[in-house]
Amino acid sequence: MYSETGSQWNVAELEDAAHRHLISPAEELAKLGTSGGRTLFTSADGIYITDSRGRRMIDGPAGMWCTQVGYNCKPIADAIAAQALRICYNSPWYSLNGPSAGLARRIAEFAPGDLNHVFFTTGGSSAVDSALRFMQFFNNVLGRPSKKTIICRIDGYHGSTHLTAACSGRAGNRPNFDLEMDNVTFISAPNRYRHPQGGDEAAFLEFLVAEFEERIESLGPQNIGAFLAEPVLASGGVIVPPKGYHRRFLEICRKHDILYISDEVVTGFGRCGEWFASEPAFDIVPDIITFAKGVTSGYVPLGGFVISDAVLGRISGENAKGSAYTNGYTYSGHPVSCAAALANIEVIEQGGLLAHVREVAPYFQEQLRKLGEIPLVGDVRGIGLLGCVECATDPHSQAATDFDKAVAARIDRLCYENGLIVRPIGSMCVLSPALIIKKEEIDTMISILRESIEKVQAEIRAEGRF
Template identity: 75%
Template sequence: MPNDVGSQWNAAELVEAAREHLISPAEEMAKLGTVTRPMLTTGDGVYVTNAQGRRLLDGPAGMWCTQIGYNRREIADAISAQALRLSYNSPWYSVNGPSAELAARIASLTPGDLDHVFFTTGGSSAVDSALRFVQFYNNVLGRPDKKTILCRIDGYHGSTHLTAACSGRAGNRPNFDLALDTVSFLSAPNVYRRPKGMTEADFLEFLIGEFEDRVAAIGPDRIGAFLAEPLLASGGILIPPEGYHRRILDICRRHDILYISDEVVTGFGRCGHWFASEAVFGITPDIITFAKGVTSGYVPLGGFALSDAVLARVSGENAKGSFYTNGYTYSGHPVSCAAALANIEVIERDGILAHVRDIAPYFQEQIRSLKQLPLVGDTRGTGLVACVECVTDPAAPEATDFDKEVSRRIDHHCYELGLIVRPIGNMCVLSPPLVITKAEIDSLIAILRRSIVLTQDELRAEGRWS
């Protein structure tokens, strides 16, 4: 029987093909060829269905990206129509209508004077291209040494060599040669894991002081950019103390350091606004990177928006004969841009941003209710993104291997009960589609609560925790 994804192979044959031939991201090589990840076949709204016919609430919205949910005819029709009209053009020699229109639409949505847009293929290439612009920018300005990138421990920015080198998540670094002299890591703004006895206000001062000291130690004439997610997503939904971004932006302005806000996760509605930098965190950066939600995950697309003031320093009469030669075969792909335009139209027409702002307090309240459970050390979040951090020993300064095992058990129970969560270390991360309803939030929370309780009961029965 043909599989319902359109293949002539049945589900069992597809699972076997994946086992024998497919290498997935973050593949555990010891298990290569012996196990395979769950195969999903269909999606509708906030739900997906696996090859066994089980319906699952998609807690992470794919990978932070299916903003308007699955099975939206508007996006499918836009993709089909554009593919039939013009499926491709070389961005090196021509432009297409959807990319021009989308650039203008995004420019109208970004804060301040971020009015020029460069398109890429996804989040990694978006951040990589922004960082390459920093190199280009300072070379044209005659500052070849102003190239150091300040990043943060637990930050994540992509899988190209340059973006991976800027990603401070320890789990992404083993067995890769990622050390670069031009990358310098600062402390994660992890309020939950701040030094014992330190108030949140004191922690903010520590972080700002560390930033100022690092700038002084390296030298502002050697620092090109500060690269920061508004909230550290893959690092565990780490939300910096109030005022953190504004104060660091002020330091960057004083020293002519470009501020790159990596909104690959937070852009296009995740926090109830098109972008979170200004609306949520009170800053207008020099560059904003985006991907994921720009097409609601229907097709790949990414890019960055750039300040007019910054661009003016290296364009027109200031260009000095330079070319920003960074680019991709699929930059501004017409089908992807058509999908993004349709996605933006749906978000506007259906009032999805207002819906997120309306429902997010309820979502966060329900997430916080889980903190009453003994295994839960912390809950945190904003908008429709949240983290439940599981801790077996509250006195431990950092997550233990046992904590991580607990998270994996919770993840397993959730899947069996009909919910996908994203386990990151000892954390259960949730970022559901933006169209989720209160009833669906109640279902999500009920399954997650039940899974945590089941895990608690198992550990006690095994005599491993009390």
């Protein structure tokens, strides 16, 4: 199987090598070195992915919310190869390359308002980390060294660097890690489901706004540097905030000169039918937007942030006071990654994929919501091509139980056997397919998910547990 790529290893050997030598993200250490853990995928095309046993499945999460244009896209692969041969690297610390300059211009065109300058990183964590370090740098240059606290949300996810991990409010990512919490504070996730205040959307919004204002008041606006928010909390369970939430929060940020950082690592590049969701879907022009994942459709790593002229102008030119933003990476603006992103953008444009998402997403959401009629399903949420079905065996429980999580894992396993990969997140089954998905394929995805939920529901009923 691997002879084409020059390796003589076979599947069994590769699996063995992984078990013996590879540490993966979220590695369950009790199982380290044992077989039967992760699936080895060997090829992929369009919305499909094939495992080492030859089973071809719909890739429901599109990798990890990232393979926007689908797998096996020749124009992107060709652009990567051509750039690697033309010039594979230059130092961004003292030189320029064409693809990064061209890509920065394209991203500035897509970004709302006066967000016109782009800083490239190597992925989503480094994008958010760099944006947060910019905020700290910004306030130091402005002579307000205490204005550094970052307000984040419970259930938010922003990455795995030291700072972005501290800002990530998902409980499961925190145990046994040291987290520098001095300048980080959490407020509620804007999730009405299972929330005691969540009955009425408008009243819930007022509760969230009041909590935000109280936190600013209690910490002092002179100590708060940024509000960091995903437009839709993705890994936290596809949480779409109440209508008007981002607008209200932005207005409060403006009042107190707090930078609004919109983390569009998941929502950007077509996932919500737009290049960036902040303005068209949520009516805000933030100060900074972070991006990654879909910018290259996952073909090669790349991330970054785009920042407003208004903010940058306060510490640049004659306001720079001799300072240099020395945060950066060997691979900032990597020419091969940026060439891949430019090709990806062209594929999205030529395929009319943003319009396609705007056309199929309402259908996807409508079909997904029909699963809410199954008694085991507690909640269905989503926007664009992001969707989540949450299982609840006890509708009165304030939080997902361990049994809910085990039930969701059983559903995910059944889906896999039936040809659909579902992203397992706690008690939730999450879908975020490639943007190229067609209505018939959405039907297939939803019907596999429905059958799997109904089957597991019947099993746990028979076991007397539901």
